[in-house]
Amino acid sequence: MTPKFDKVHRRFKLNGNSYNHDALKEVAYSYIKEGEPFERVIGNFVADWLDHNDFIRTNTSGSTGKPKTIEVKKQAMVNSAIATGDYFNISPGDKALLCLPLESIAGKMMLVRAMMLGLELDIVSPSKFPSFDNYKTYDFSAMIPTQLYNSIERVSNIKTIIVGGAPVPIHLLKRIQNIEATVYETFGMTETVSHIAVRKLNHLKDGEQSNVFKLLPNIKISQDDRGCLVINAPRLNSETIVTNDVVNIIGKSEFEWLGRYDNxxxxxxxxxxxxxxxxxxxxxxxxxxxxxxxxxxxxxxxxxxxxxxxxxxxxxxxxxxxxxxxxxxxxxxxxxxxxxxxxxxxxxxxxxxx
The missing domain is CATH 3.30.300.30 (ANL, C-terminal domain)
Structure with a gap:
């Protein structure tokens, strides 16, 4: 059964402490009044998440046109969190690390996943050189390529890392082949409430291809007359999303990204x-x-x-x-x-x- 957005999982922890719905409101107000700049952003998001509205406002990255502010349904964010949890076998009580800024949909979704899936989430300042506990085992984290590159010697304690925000350069791709963490590159945008597909970058088994993105559950894709990706994900967005990403579709659940139509x-x-x-x-x-x-x-x-x-x-x-x-x-x-x-x-x- 899919949880509703106005619920907080009983196993959810933030920086080691358990919070229910009402206690989380107090944390949000504390962050807004007394927190560091990045904590104030977190406080504002949590306060918005716990208010009476069924949506939040966030900025798009420009994947489907010019950047703009849009309203994203909170339940769509919950559905996205569940899909990610199912794909990566994330369970209540798993430990997660948030080192992304909450201005981005990727940062927001890490917090939503923790609240909905019952994760024990540690939040650190969103820096290019993220500072986190090197001796604590984390089950899941999300980073941008720069963060992963700067932390490459310290991520052996993270089991699964998803990377987005920018393409993974070849020099980083080579370096992650021998690390213990399993790394995935994500494909998605604000309109799809974070990623709708991932491609595995290391620890590949025989027959696995690193250049092919695999869809998450309940996602359907097609192409328009330009060869661009069209996304049908009713649990994430009531509208069909037409992108400017030229792709080669492989079967029903995989595609290869070729480039931007604009380019x-x-x-x-x-x-x-x-x-x-x-x-x-x-x-x-x-x-x-x-x-x-x-x-x-x-x-x-x-x-x-x-x-x-x-x-x-x-x-x-x-x-x-x-x-x-x-x-x-x-x-x-x-x-x-x-x-x-x-x-x-x-x-x-x-x-x-x-």
Whole structure:
């Protein structure tokens, strides 16, 4: 039986202390009045969660259009929490770590999962270098790639880590292969109340593919005429969600992400996906780079590569794994890329620097 949003699981603990519905209100007010800045954000969210409304307001990331403030049903967040719990076999009494800011849907959902699933949740300041108990065993946590990279030597005590907010770079992917924690990359957005699919990044068994996302329960997908992902998840959103993510659907419950429709390059009539080309080149290039385009009289759009840092010569062997039309025709350099707070490169603002 799915719990209602106005209930708090009796096994729920926050920083080692048990709280029921009324006691949690007192914690929220205490955080708002006396807490550190990140605790005040938590207090405001908890107060909103426990009020009489059946929704909360939160900001979107721009996955389905321009960023905006939307209303998300609290029961949809509960349904998402249950789906995650079922997928990862999370049980009441399991220990979880929250090191994400609650301004994001990912941070909010960690707290909702704890309240609904009965987890023992420890909250720490949302830093790029999260400070948590290295000797306490945690069953579940969520991080952005930067946090995981900066904590790579200290996550052996976390059993399952989900990573989102930005793509996992190849250098981090290589480093997590030998750690004890099982790491998953998530796919989702605010409109789908956090992730609707995950892909396993390490500890792969024979036959498992790291580039394929697997859907969580009660999610159906299709494609529009652009080849973009269409999500039907009535337990999370009453509306069908049309994304700008170009995908290759594999069966009913899996898909491969190719890139953003906004970034598709039409070069001489050939459609090129920058993110797909970047994934092929990542093992060969040690610094950050982007694949983009410039206006060209002959081709319409000419494929270019933009690299971060000082200019250097790139050997031809780097491009051996690319298809005929995927090889960049010009190399440009920028001293420093523009980033979001989660460490994700902002393509348009970075390219504006050119």
């Amino acid at each position: 598709v390059i039409n070069s001489g009539g050939v459609k090129l996906y920058p993110e797909t080309i970047e994934a092929k080149l990542q093992p060969e290039i040690n610094q950050r780079f982007l694949v983009a385009s410039k206006t060209d009289k002959e081709l319409g759009e000419k494929l270019i590569m933009v690299l971060e840092g000082e200019r250097f010569d790139i050997p031809e062997t780097v491009f051996q794994g690319l298809d005929k039309y995927e090889k960049p025709k010009e190399m440009l350099f920028i001293p420093k890329f523009v980033e979001t707070v989660s460490g994700k490169v902002q393509r348009e603002k970075t390219l504006d620097l050119l």
